[in-house]
Amino acid sequence: MTEATEIPGRKPDGALAHLLHVLRENPVTMLSFGMFAFFLLQALFGALLVPHDPLATNAAMALQPPNWSHWFGTDSLGRDVFSRVVVATRLDLTISVLAVAISFVIGSVLGAVAGYWGGWIDAGLNRVLDTIMAFPLFVLAMGIVAALGNTIENIIYATALINIPFYARLVRAEVNIRREAGFALAARLSGNSHFRTLAFHIFPNALPPMMVQVSLNMGWAILNAAGLSFIGLGVRPPTPEWGIMVAEGANYIISGHWWVALFPGLWLMLAVFTFNLMGDGLRDIVDPRRRT
């Protein structure tokens, strides 16, 4: 019905116009991108803007409830909770972005190869992924960090490793159904090698569902990193990090000092919430079919 009735010569929307269209179309996407911008600004400029030094202790001001000079109150050492929460954003986002990026790249390569060539490569890879997934993932991450040493890099590697199976399986399925598609065969006839056909013709078509996975995974990676810090692995005090701050604050909830744990927990929740909401919007942005 819509075929051939459009005005010829109307160019498809540019990337920016398309982005704006996606944002306008869905208020939830708009909200999530707004919140993402909020977190991004904190990560980039938070350390310059906060009112107090996140590491400066002040015994006289310990465990103050929220007030005008300390918006989120102070912790047991008199450090400003607001400053610490904002400064921690950079570390938490860095860990999750790097972890997700690593698992995205490795998972995509493994999954694409397995999905395209199939056979024993596919069978072998699937068994390895099954093995990883057979462990409770958080326990596996704990084990990796405990064995490799208590550093931020190791948290990133551990988080990346436990996420690889999700990407590899998704890409494998998406590549596999397109392996014999007409456009893949046509690419072969056009003189593309197997590698080029896979990398430039088939794989980009797997991006829309991957974007949903990335976004869900980001939230999950933040939780994972915070969880490791919460139980004392990974980031060490006094570095501001949401997981550690919740862990430290947890001791004071019983005594009525709720703000020490609540605010880092709230930021953690909002961050996870943001990434989960962003999924559909990201998918619509990378899907050319939405550019009508």
Add this chain to the structure above:
Amino acid sequence: MLAIKDFAVSFRTRRGEVQAVRGISLDLAEGETLGIVGESGSGKSVTSYALMRILDAGGRIKAGSAVFEGRDLAQAAERDMQGIRGREISMIFQNPRAALNPIRKVGHQLEDVLRRHGRATRANARAKAIEALEAVRIRDAEARYDAYPFELSGGMCQRIVFAIALACGPRLLIADEPTTGLDITTQKAVMDLVRDLTRERGMSSILITHDLGLAAEYCDRLAVMKDGQIVETGPAAQLFADPQHPYTQKLVDATPRPGAGLRDLLPIEARTPLPDHAPGDRALVQVRDLVKTYPGKSGPVHAVKGISFTIREGQSVGLVGESGCGKSTTSSMLVRLLDRTSGDILFEGHDIADITADRFVRDKRRSQIQMVFQDATDSLNPRHSARQTIADPILRMSDLRGPALSARIEELATLCGLPLPLLDRFPHQLSGGQKARVGIARAIALDPKFLILDEPTAALDVSIQAVVLNLLADLRARLGMTYLFVSHDLNVVRLLCDHVVVMQGGEIVEQGPAAQVMDTPSHPYTRTLLAAAPKPPTTRTGTAKTAAKSAAE
């Protein structure tokens, strides 16, 4: 029996309301078969969905009435419609496999319908279901009762869907493209069955199709739809002999029929003389004892069993057969996407069958052998614009870059009749015919000598098919290409090919000059195929042209 008056259906979309059906009026008498014919987007399917009140979300009946035996279907409550659907009006759909539940035995699905409408009890359901299967002439119905849809052929599935539709003795049957995607002999079997059974039971039926020839053969009366309106109604013979509306004329012209040449398919004003076409004497492609065997679970599967044929330079050879006959396997081997089990493929006298498909990608003859794929939508990368798609083979296999590349792409687009502004569109923004043009432009980008056309018009509307076939004929003359035209449609093959190869079960059963195979087939299978093709009534223009042509020859 059914009186449709000023019926209008609209859909809410992102770009505002779209009028799919704009006030149509139709009458259907008791026992009559009405054909609704139109091309994609004409609103013919939407009309039937609206009558059954099964429109997609966003669609609604805007105006008009459809009175079926005293009740207005447009106004009826959903509760009443549930009683009407199946019991009084039944529908069969395009894809029979999608209409059946894949994980339930077909007999059980038939029982469900019988019991839901109170036609059978738990005790006699099985017997009634088998009876219903026998009614649609399924042999060995007892055994078929326990079959799952995937175990049955497409034609068999459509018979079962038909059995379900008939199970409750409806008064009206709506068939929406019931044979699209089925082989030509299966199409004939299914359509004959539909005609016989509806006649036997005195049912009325509506056949919705894009195929004017098919509709003409099976319907008492035809209604031609375009852009949501009925442009003409009348008996089939009259529509063909004396079409009143220009659109009907265009459709009648575009329908391939015996006696009409390639240019006769186009509107009169576009009928330029066909370029000369004389095949050379030198063999371009020689196929010798080509065999393809796949390992299967129950022993090897012989897809192609030692076939031999020769394609001369400039010749157009039609490779004809039904699904599963090995014609696609053969074309995949010829285009070097698939390795053969044994045999030779000689291209300009050199054997290319020894070069594996993986290595042939880097062979300098890669650009000489190209292919146009069956499904234009599937064969274009959804993430590449038309320009990128056409550029791909040029970038991979030649040194053309920059402005020269753009100029070449635009030259190709012009050659294939693709408007230049459309080059920056993505496949989903192009119509079926435009996508077919992009696919052809990509295939001829490097001036191939040998082009394999794998049912390039199977998914297109007839008027677009007519244009694409003529485009292919023009390109053949301009670029001196040799074609292998793979198709199941003999009427189309007749138009374009000099030589025909008929395949059945992996073997060649007959080959020879097109006219000879078509007019005096020697093999019974060829005769079956020819007999199964719908035969449109003769047209005023078609017969006149043929007479003139045979006089000239």
